[in-house]
Amino acid sequence: MLRPSFPLLHSLLLLWPLQAHAANFSFSYGAATQCDDFQISWTGGTVPFFMTIIPSFGTPKNISIPNSAFTSQQGKYSTTLAYTAQQNLVVALSDASGFGSGGISPVITVGNSKSGNKCNTTDPGVDFTYSTDSALSQCRTYTFNQFSSAVQPITITGFVPGGDSFVLNPPKGSTTFDWIADIASGTSLAFFAVDSRGRQGGTTEFATVGLSDDKTCLDKNSPASVIDAPKSTATSSTGSDSNGNPTNQDSTSSDAGTIAAVIVGVLVSLGVIGSLFWFYLRRRKGNRGLFGGRFRKQEVDLIHVDSNLPPASALNPYPLYQTQTNGAATAYGTAASAHSASQRGSQYTADYNGGQRPEGTVTSWDQSLTSSAARRKAQQAGVSTYQPPARFILHTDIEDDIPPPAEDEVIELPPQYTERRTPSASGSGTHQENTSSTQHTFPPSDADRKGWRQS
Incomplete structure (x- = not known):
């Protein structure tokens, strides 16, 4: 070397x-x-x-x-x-x-050794030192100092990795040098220095130019990266097989990785398409189960009447009112009929609690709506189908409601006597006529009461 x-x-x-x-x-x-x-x-x-x-x-x-x-x-x-x-x-x-x-x-x-060779990797060190303590920012002052041990003048070289380089010449005799960083923010930059005797001062760390609000120093000559920067050819390693034919190991591994990626992509795509097709068939066939069985829904058939329901004639929409069949049906009835209807409602409740279930009541109508399927499911689940009897409150117009007589009021009616004397022969015709013509009305009128008092 x-x-x-x-x-x-x-x-x-x-x-x-x-x-x-x-x-x-x-x-x-x-x-x-x-x-x-x-x-x-x-x-x-x-x-x-x-x-x-x-x-x-x-x-x-x-x-x-x-x-x-x-x-x-x-x-x-x-x-x-x-x-x-x-x-x-x-x-x-x-x-x-x-x-x-x-x-x-x-x-x-630098990557790990492929050959396993050993070498001396110790840095030879520098001959003098210098300092760059200030922040590196666009169009801001960047200071080099503390290079008193160098033989002046020194030369500072700046370079952009993959780009341009430039030279700075600090004046002789000074140990401090200020430079305006005329480089755009985001650019990677480093420096190394040598003195007048060619001695090394070392390289700074690779740094990135920071942001600032000043762009006045930038122009077309500002150092920057270039398009035609040196390129690496280490994308493949060439060897030879037993016959001396060149082989490309990296290319082979790259091809294998590409094939594996394609296979994985195809499998994922097929899985997605299969899932979409399965959901489509499931929706089309009416929500079939995993094993082909259709999901059952409880439905109430309003056309086909359940055999357990009472006949239509037994259904009464007004269970607390008695309907007359002789053509004189009363819609709401009098006070007496309303009172008797309330008694009948109580009687229905009592009969139901006693084990009887009269037809035509609201209770029997409500219970009859439970389908046979629902009852069977309730029996299998051990759930009781009993429902408490319904209670009713009847509201009527006060003008149509005649209050019942007070319980402590007693109306005393005049006595009615029957004449048991034997009629005479001479007056038999007259007495028979008077007896047959005597008529009483109920309740008695005021004239009848007056006549009774006089008698």
Whole structure:
């Protein structure tokens, strides 16, 4: 492995102007795994070429690529990736035109070793330190300070993973430098610094530019991500079988995963369609049960009369009133008939409680509505079908209601005598005529009472 060449990195940064620049050519890279070979390939550019590996919160490594790796405008180079798994880093490819002229990769996360190789993953450390304690926000001041141990002037390089890079040149003699962050919010950004002797100050952590209400610093030259950023070719790993034919393991596993996903999707779709079809058949066949039996509902047939119901002639819509059949039916009756109806209602209740069930009563009509099926179910469930007798309250118009006589009032009627004397022969005809012509009315009129008093 080639040793990092920090003075070469410093020379590249001096060639790089202040404003942000995109890449002149681009490269692709392979799988990044711990202590395994890391390969890059590119097209175009001008020798010499340099590959810079920049870890987050670590020390960049600048590796010089031999000219023999570039022929016919095609270049390919590999080196051992001496970083631990889960380490975040970016790779920059540079040529004679300056740093990052071949582009800067997006953030790469180092994976576990596939070969099982061992290597030294210890960071070489920095030669001086600096601090960036302020918040990184759009169009706000971002301060670099505490770099007194560096040999001034220092050079600070900012870069956007998968995008542009730019160089900041703090003035000589000062240990503090303020920079206006002319980068849009949401952009990932990091910095690394070197001094005038090419010594390393290390890389900041990959950070995201924060929001602010100021956009005056942004323009078309503001560093940002680019569309043609370097791309990874680690989507497949190529090997060979016993016959020497190349095989693609990742492609095979990807195809198997795709097939499995398709099968699962088809099974789920069939299950949904089957469920919908089953519910449709169930609805169409009238809510059939799980075993084909139709759910039974208790229905009351108003056309076919149950044999247990009383005949129609026994049903009386007014059980407390007696209907006359001689053509002189009384709708509501007099006070006496109402009183007798109340007595009959009491009699019906008493007879029912005694075990009898008179037909034509409301109780018998209500009990007769219980269907035979309901009674059978009640008997099977051990539930009694007994229902308490109904009680009635009759309301009449006060003008039509004649109150009954008081119980303590006694009306004494005059005595009625029968004449038992033997009529005479001479007056038999006259007495017979008077007897046959005598008539009494009930109740007696005032004239009758007056005549009785005089007699």
